[in-house]
Amino acid sequence: xxxxxxxxxxxxxxxxxxxxxxxxxxxxxxxxxxxxxxxxxxxxxxxxxxxxxxxxxxxxxxxxxxxxxxxxxxxxxxxxxxxxxxxxxxxxxxxxxxxxxxxxxxxxxxxxxxxxxxxxxxxxxxxxxxxxxxxxxxxxxxxxxxxxxxxxxxxxxxxxxxxxxxxxxxxxxxxxxxxxxxxxxxxxxxxxxxxxxxxxxxxxxxxxxxxxxxxxxxxxxxxxxxxxxxxxxxxxxxxxxxxxxxxxxxxxxxxxxxxxxxxxxxxxxxxxxxxxxxxxxxxxxxxxxxxxxxxxxxxxxxxxxxxxxxxxxxxxxxxxxxxxxxxxxxxxxxxxxxxxxxxxxxxxxxxxxxxxxxxxxxxxxxx
Numbered sequence: 001x002x003x004x005x006x007x008x009x010x011x012x013x014x015x016x017x018x019x020x021x022x023x024x025x026x027x028x029x030x031x032x033x034x035x036x037x038x039x040x041x042x043x044x045x046x047x048x049x050x051x052x053x054x055x056x057x058x059x060x061x062x063x064x065x066x067x068x069x070x071x072x073x074x075x076x077x078x079x080x081x082x083x084x085x086x087x088x089x090x091x092x093x094x095x096x097x098x099x100x101x102x103x104x105x106x107x108x109x110x111x112x113x114x115x116x117x118x119x120x121x122x123x124x125x126x127x128x129x130x131x132x133x134x135x136x137x138x139x140x141x142x143x144x145x146x147x148x149x150x151x152x153x154x155x156x157x158x159x160x161x162x163x164x165x166x167x168x169x170x171x172x173x174x175x176x177x178x179x180x181x182x183x184x185x186x187x188x189x190x191x192x193x194x195x196x197x198x199x200x201x202x203x204x205x206x207x208x209x210x211x212x213x214x215x216x217x218x219x220x221x222x223x224x225x226x227x228x229x230x231x232x233x234x235x236x237x238x239x240x241x242x243x244x245x246x247x248x249x250x251x252x253x254x255x256x257x258x259x260x261x262x263x264x265x266x267x268x269x270x271x272x273x274x275x276x277x278x279x280x281x282x283x284x285x286x287x288x289x290x291x292x293x294x295x296x297x298x299x300x301x302x303x304x305x306x307x308x309x310x311x312x313x314x315x316x317x318x319x320x321x322x323x324x325x326x327x328x329x330x331x332x333x334x335x336x337x338x339x340x341x342x343x344x345x346x347x348x349x350x351x352x353x354x355x356x357x358x359x360x361x362x363x364x365x366x367x
Contacts, residue, residue, distance in 0.1 A: 006321055006362035009108035014357030015197070016274070017096040020242060021145070021265035023051040023080065023223060026088035028216055047090055050262035051221055053080045053241045057256065077236035080263035084218045088153065091146060092208040093270055097196040100124060103354050112325050119324050123351060124198055127343040130190065132352050133197065134182050135277035135294075137189035142174030143209055145273035147265070148222040155211040159185075161192050162204040178279055178294065197355070224266035240266050272296050275356060280345040281310040290345075297352040299360065317360060320350045 025048035058077050082089055100120055107113040123129055143150060143157050157174070158167040168185040175183075182190070195201035213219055224240035231238075241261025279290040281301040295303045299318075301311030313319055323346075 004322070006318065006325075006360060007107055007109035007112050008361055008363055009106050010112070010321075010360045010362070011105045011107075012103045012354050012357050012360070013098070013105040015098045015100070015103050015355035016271050017098070018267040018271050018274075019094045020240075020267050021091045021093040021270055022242065023221060023263040023265070024090045024092075025049055025051060025083050025086040026090050026210060026212075027083070027085055028087040048083065048086070050243065051080050051082055051089060051223075052259050053078055053223065053239050053261045053263050055258040055260050058236065075236040078239040078260065080221050080223050080239060081218045082221060085216060086213075086219070087216050088210060088212040089149070089219070089221050090208060090210050091149065091265060092206065093265075093267070095140075095205050095207060095274075097193055097355070099200045100129070100197050100351070100354065103357070115325050119350075120354075123347055126347070128348040129197065129351050130194060131343045131348050132277065132355070133194040134186060134190040135178060136193055136274055137186045138175060138178070138182065139274045139276060140207055141168065141170035141183075141186060141189060142176055143170075143172075144176065144276060145265070145270045146209055146211070147269065147273065149211060149265075152211050152219065152221065153213045155209055158208045158210070159189055160204075160206040160208070161189075167208075177292070178277070178290075179292075221263060223263040224269050240264055275352070277352060278349065280349055281315070283345055284312075284314045286345070297349065297356050299353055299358050315346065315349075317350070317353055317358070318362070320346055320353075321360065324350075 027046050027048040055076060055078050058075055101117070101124070104113065104116055104120075107116070139145065140159065141157050143155055146155070154172045156169060156171045158169055160167045168189055170183075170185055192201065192203060192205065196203075226238040226240055228238055240263075242264045244261040245259055273296075275296045276294045278297045278301065279292070279294045281295060282288065282291045295301060295305075295310060298309075299311075300309045300316050302309045311317075
C-alpha cells in the first residue's frame with residue numbers, strides 16, 4: 001500500500017556549518033613615518049581592527065506626518081562604520097559541509113528511513129549533487145552573501161582551501177545567474193565541496209571578501225540586523241554584533257556614542273545567500289523552463305522577499321518525499337528527466353533540502 005503521509009518524526013540536520021562573517025577595516029598606510037620619510041608608506045590591503053558597532057542618537061523624519069512643524073523623529077540607533085583611515089572593508093568566514101549520509105537525524109518509520117538512505121546512495125555520485133555543489137560555489141565566489149555591502153565598491157573574493165598554494169579569486173561582477181557556464185574557479189571549489197559532502201574531506205575552506213571604497217574615510221557598512229520583539233520606545237535599530245562590550249546595555253543618555261560590539265554578518269544570513277540556487281520552483285514538468293531568479297532552497301519554496309511560497313503540491317518537498325517512499329519506476333522522481341539538462345531537477349532540489357536541514361514530520365490531519 002502506498003504511503004500517503006510522512007512519518008510522525010522526520011528531521012534532517014543542517015549540512016552547512018558556517019561562522020559569522022567578521023568585518024574588518026582595510027587600511028592604507030603601513031605605520032609611523034620612518035626617518036627621512038615625508039609621507040606615509042602605502043601598503044596594499046593591510047587588515048586593521050574589527051569594524052565597530054556604535055550606539056548613538058539620530059534625528060530623523062521618516063515617521064513624521066508632514067504637517068510642517070514638529071517633524072523631528074529623535075531616536076537611538078546603531079550603526080557600523082569603518083575608521084577614518086580605511087580604504088575598504090574585509091568580510092571573512094569559514095565554512096564546512098557535512099557528509100550527506102549523516103544528515104538524516106531522526107525518523108520514526110524504519111522503512112521510510114531505508115528508502116531515504118537508498119535515495120542518498122543512488123545520488124551520492126550524481127550529476128544532481130554536482131549541480132548543487134557548483135551552484136553553491138558560484139554563490140560563494142560571486143559575493144552574493146555580502147548582501148547590501150556589495151554596493152560599497154569594487155570587491156573580490158578569495159577562497160582559501162587548505163593544502164593548496166594559491167587561493168581561488170573572483171572579482172566584482174561574478175555570475176549571479178545559473179544560465180551561464182561555470183568558470184574554472186567554480187569547478188575547483190565545487191569539487192572541494194563535493195568531496196566534503198561525499199567522502200568527508202577535512203580540508204578547511206576560508207572565504208574572504210575585500211571591498212575597495214575607491215577613497216579613504218569613515219564609511220557606513222551593513223552587518224546583519226537584529227529583530228526585536230519588544231523594542232524599547234525610541235530605539236530605531238539593533239545590529240548584530242560579536243565581542244559585545246560591557247556597556248552594551250547602557251541606554252546612551254550618559255554618553256553620546258557607545259561602542260557596543262564588533263560588526264558581523266550572521267551565519268544564517270550567509271547560508272541563506274549560498275542556498276539561493278533554486279531556479280526549479282516554477283517547474284511542474286521536466287520540460288518547463290527554469291526561472292530567471294533563484295530563490296533560497298526551502299521545503300515549500302518560501303521567499304521572504306516576495307512573501308509567498310512558490311512551490312505547490314506537484315513539486316514541493318512533501319510531494320518528493322512521498323515519491324521516494326513509494327518508488328515506482330514509471331512514476332517516481334527517479335525518472336523525472338529532461339532532454340534539456342543532464343540532471344533531474346527534483347532530485348537536485350531534494351538533495352539541497354537535505355543540506356539545508358528541516359523538520360518534515362507530518363502528524364495526523366496534516367497535509
